[in-house]
Amino acid sequence: MNVHYTAEWRDNKPLPECMMFMLQNEIMCDVTLRVGHYRTSIKAHKYMLSSRSDVFHTMFEGSLPEKGDIKIPDIEENTFRDILKYIYCDQISITNDNVKEILYAADKYMLAAVKRECETVLKQTAQSEHATKALQTGYQHSLLDLQRESLDYIEINTKECLLSEYALSLSRDCLGLILKSDYLNCTETDICHFIIKWGKHQCKLANLEPSGGNIREVLGTNLYMIRFQDVDMKFFSKEIVVSGLLTDDETVSIYQSHFGEVSKIFSNIPRYTVTQRKTITVYRYEQISQPMATTGIQSIIFLSDNDIWLKGVHIFLPYVQPTYGHQVAVSNNVNISIQILNDSNEEKIHHDQRITYGQNYDQVLEVKFSKPLHIHARRDYTIQMNGMCYQTYCGINCKESVTESESGVTVKFKDSSVGDNETNISTGQFAGLSFSV
Template identity: 70%
Template sequence: MDTNITTDWRDNKPLPECMMYMLNNEILCDVMFRVGDDKKPIKAHKYMLSSRSAVFHTMFEGSHQETGDITVSDVDEQTFRDILRYFYSDQITIGNDNVKEMLYAADKYMFAAVKRECETVLKTTAQSEHATKTLQTSYQYRLSDLKNESLDYIEMNTNACLLSEHSLNLSKDCLELILKSDYLNCSETEICQFTLKWGRHQCELTKLEPTGENIRKALEIICT
């Protein structure tokens, strides 16, 4: 009996495992991406990407087809690899540490399933003192139910939410959404104190002195 039989990597493996093996070992790959700030080279298969994303299908088969290496500067390497893993295997891990990056990539490549997974994760922070972060993210990516859920929690727990480390990073639009509410559970003095704090933070971000005039300019759209 021959004891030197070599087991083929395809033997007894389900399709997702075979596909991931081909991706990880760059077997028959026909497209090269340059990903992130370092332009990390990542190979993949046009057929597989086109089967999961209309954006990729247009990229490869549309009237203005991509030729040569494709630069992806706005998605980091790990996020891009995670997206590819989902394309090839339907497996993905999304948590509070990577949900914003995954949501951006899912929105960019019109991958609704990943976007829904991100929304599920974000629901856990919509009902916490970090609701301002969820409000900002849901507003940016047009997740109306999640936006309303975040606002509801902020209205009931205004002080705790405004003390969150994320509250100063609210955009003008999101801050205006909060300030327009008639149901905030805090005093007008506390709202004014937070608004001034937010204005000073905007000055710091733009490297301006936090003078009264500069703070007023940061707040002028909100206050009009």
């Protein structure tokens, strides 16, 4: 590019601004990139590309360095310019509109920080009826946290998610991730309805006749994750059997299961939604004492040795002086806020509640969340409580580790650096946790 510019572009400018000026004005560029469908010419600097991407470094300095123009047909010009801006000055704007394209480019050129930014944007989709789309993206790009969050949401909101327009485009592998779950919140008949629709859509994409045999082919081993014995028998007889999806032996085994014979072909483990599963409580304190100062944030860290679904937190209520003689015991109210943060400091639950306390109330209250939170094994989670502006009862001689006898789940507690009060692993707030397994 033949342009006229003055030396002032360097004066009192930060390095990223100077680097972008050199890129935009093609100053001392030593590589030409042919980008997108139209092979748009973009000039850049090998040393800058190599400084941020091992892929580019290998391309230019590896045992078989590329010569001449570099062809990049699979990334469009706007997306590649966004990536260049990140490489040159550490800035990138990722939105729901461009995240898929940016993620593809970041994955291709091993830009880990950009992938993390993409994952943060995509997690918003993971907590919506479009969670199946987020699951597919997470699987495709090996974003494990995104996969987990998507599956967590799908398990709680299965029927809504399977009705999403994106659900029919799930890959066979991602469909398998959903079907192997024992927590799906819908009937097995609902699952079969979706499986038939998904199978027909996949056959259409592959230019196949949407027959039972072809649907069986596209399903693969996912077929055996369906609990056919729990499907409504009228639907099973009129739709599944007639379709030819199952072999004669498989059909007979399902009918026999209704007369007490366990199927040796299909899974016999019934699905139970998280809300239906038994709630278990572990307490960390041995004794209750009073009073404890509660200025600021109460906080503690916990982790479980197994995956659990957290349903609530038990807190200590404000301390009330005993009433004597003819004094009338009164009740009072206080507004509290509880947050659960994961080990990346992302807020997973924010729960606000107005609580009532007084002389005739218990010392401990269970704060129940509106929806369960999937706690992944061996990962730190932080409980924070704010708004408790009075002295409260508190636990003393608290246990650092508690094993629940029925489930065998062990929950461990750690001190949190967030709290600015007396709560720690030995004493203070947070009497216990309620969860299901």
